[in-house]
Amino acid sequence: MDREKPQIATSDDLPHxxxxxxxxxPLSAYGDSCQFDLIFDANALLRDIYWLSVKANDKDTRTSVLEALxxxxxxxxxxxxxxxxxxEKIQEMSLRYDIPERVFLNQWARFEGHIHFVEVGGPDEGGSDDDDPKDVPYIRLHEMLDYPVVSRDTDIRRMGGRSVDPDICFTIRLYARDNAVELQxxxxxxxxTMIPAAVVSGLTNFFRQMIVPRARSTPTWAWIAIVMIIGIAFIHPQSRKYLQDTSERLIEGISPLLGVAHTLLTPLIDEYGRATLSSAETRRAIEDSLQTG
Structure with a gap:
């Protein structure tokens, strides 16, 4: 029977x-979380607003774009x-589908609160006949910030901008979920393992003298279990005294505990390996797409 996948963290945990x-x-040396700067065209959001307003069954449902934001x-x-x-588009959708504007506006508010708005002027009616005037503000902002524009509109590229398809947000959402698990x-x-330096020094000597000679083939999970078990022993007074007085007996008696630790820790270690590999792969794919977009 397959083990149930542990629920370690969600993308909502990422900000913290x-x-x-x-x-x-405090943990800057042990990992990082990448953020992606993107400019949003209206067409990258309208489909989501419509779907959340009309099709979604659960009011808490999120699209990839919304979750990533x-x-x-x-x-x-x-x-x-x-x-x-x-x-303007919400007014059109309200008339077309006979749905109150407030329904669409409520969903739009979920996106709006996570977008940084920059004043660059409105549509340019005096541009080229081939240019869509409504795309001009996005091109201006792209030139100002040098961030890709998330858009289904091919005119963005034709007008000299760099754009990516909204589908990239699905990959970014996957990265967010895996990165949250990894960092958690x-x-x-x-x-x-944040215990006093003196204890760390004593624990290091203990490893050198007692464990290493007997555990050349000890797997990674076992070392993790040993650190956790001995860390608890050092913190708890009775266990600390036991460790000091009977270190040899601890080594002999630790094997059954390692079996329990293995059962408890293996799913976490497996999930860490999966999340780390997956987040690295999706991050590379995202960065490649944004550079060539």
Whole structure:
């Protein structure tokens, strides 16, 4: 029977976890979380707004774009004109589908709160006949920030901009979920081993003298279990005394505990390996797409 996959963390945990691993964070040396700066065209959001307003069965349902924005793995930008364009399109959808505007506006608000708006002016009616005037604000912002534009509109590229398809947000959402698991497990491990320097020194000597000669073939999970078990022993007074007085008996008696630790820790270690590999692969794919978009 397959083991049930442990629920370690979700993308909603990323904002907090990211603060631990940022440049001046307490765990900055042990991991990182990438954020992607993107400019959003109206057409990249309208389909999601429609689907969430009309098709979604659960009011808490999220699209890939919305989850990536809420997890802050996407830093979203848009010209201020986006608000005008969305409002106009919502009016059209309300009339077309006979649905109150407020239904669409409520869903739009979920996106709007996570987008940084920049004033770059409105549509340029005096441009080339081949240019869509409504695309001009997005091109201006792209030239200002040099971030790719998330758009289904091929005119963005034709007008000299760099664009990516909204489908990239699905990959970014996968990265957010895996990165959250990766950072959560690293933070759990880091904080569980934060014990005084004197104890660390004593534990190191203990490993050298007692464990290493007897455990050349000890697997990775066992070392993790040993650290956790001995860490607890050092912290708890009675266990500490037991460790000091009967270290040889501890080595003999630790094997059954390792069996339990193996059962408990293996799913976490497997999930860490999967999440780390997956987040690295998706991150490379995202970065490649954004560079060549």
């Amino acid at each position: 976890l990211r603060s631990l691993f940022e440049e001046n964070g 809420e997890s802050e793995v996407i830093q979203g930008y848009a010209p201020s004109y986006l608000r005008t364009e969305i409002a 497990l690293v933070s759990m491990a880091a904080y569980s």
